[in-house]
Amino acid sequence: MDQKFLKKVKLFQQKEITENEIYLNIAKKIKDEKNRTTLEKIAEEEMKHYEIWEKYTNEEMQPVKREVLYYTFLAKLFGYTFAIKKMENQENQEELEYIFDQELLKEIPEAEKIYQDELVHEKKLIDLLDEERLRYIGSMVLGLNDALVEFTGSLAGYSFAMQSNKLISLAGLITGISATLSMATSEFLSARSDEEENPTKSATYTGIAYLLTVVLLIMPYLVLPDQWYGIALGIMLLLVILIIAVFNYYIAVAKDLSFKQRFKEMSIISLGVSALSFIIGLLVKRFLGIDL
Known part of the structure; x- marks a missing residue:
């Protein structure tokens, strides 16, 4: 040959x-x-x-x-x-x-x-x-997307309303845990009303995705010095981009979907809500005259 x-x-x-x-x-x-x-x-x-x-x-x-x-x-x-x-x-x-x-x-x-x-x-x-985990990808997307949009916005708002990593971490943990339980419960009720095969698993995947996102996003506020809230906010936003990129790459490969479109969409929504919440935090602090 x-x-x-x-x-x-x-x-x-x-x-x-x-x-x-x-x-x-x-x-x-x-x-x-x-x-x-x-x-x-x-x-x-x-x-x-x-x-x-x-x-x-x-x-x-x-x-x-x-x-x-x-x-x-x-x-x-x-x-x-x-x-x-x-x-x-x-x-x-x-x-x-x-x-x-x-x-x-x-x-x-x-x-x-x-x-x-x-x-x-x-x-x-x-x-x-x-594969089982891919059957519940919709629940994972729900938990992850809600956590990125809602919790990123909350932390951005807290950052300049409170200006203290300790207070932001405290408020964030309370908000995050409560929101995780709320999301998981809502997904369970929704899945059961839609007569899905296993609503408990749907709720579990949603809750786990939400809670893991909460833990990752709040980590900079927990480990950095109290007055470094601006740096913590910047790191948190970088983590948001990283989480969106990793998760959407996983979905794109496993489900044969477009990575660029999903990544762009989720990034714009999450960072847009963060920017809006950041502005709201500044306005609330200024007009209510609260100084923590």
Whole structure:
């Protein structure tokens, strides 16, 4: 075989055996039988492709261990749907186009079928995955979005109304905990009235998303000196951007959605409410003549 083709075949052969091990590693840790079986089927396809390429290279390949460890860790941290879809992202699409050029398709008869499997069949199998946390993504979005909009606005208003990190932290904790309980309860009642399968889980995901956001946003006020409320506010707003970016990236990968549009929308809303609340805090302090 031409050395140019051989290089491409070896590249894809190693990719197949690496992904085979990743799928098997992730499958071992999944309790749901349907999802585990789906991942095992994909792993089996990867192995079949590996064996086809091996006939042409006459070489055995070992999985790239750092990639196996990386995606196994991602699956544990963010869920297996996120890890797998990240692995099969646009970068891999470009890699496929590089390997499966027209010359190679003519040179190796089986290459066309492998190419179609990678583009279509495996994607269909991945779309069959039904991870629990993604079924409740709407509840997570509700909790996170409300916390970012409402609580960011509250902290911005408190910052220049109170001008004391201790007081802002106290007011923020009371507001945050109360709002978490309120949001979780509202989500439970809403889910039950809509006759959802498990309203308790919907409420739990909403409450957890809200509470984690509250804790992260209030942290600068808790750890910085009392009079550094302006710096705490700045750090809090940076955390808002970071949380929005991370969460929307997760959603974009796991649910095949647009990252830029969702990130832009949530950022404008959250920071807009913060700016308005900041102004309200200044006005309240000035016109009521309160000096804390």
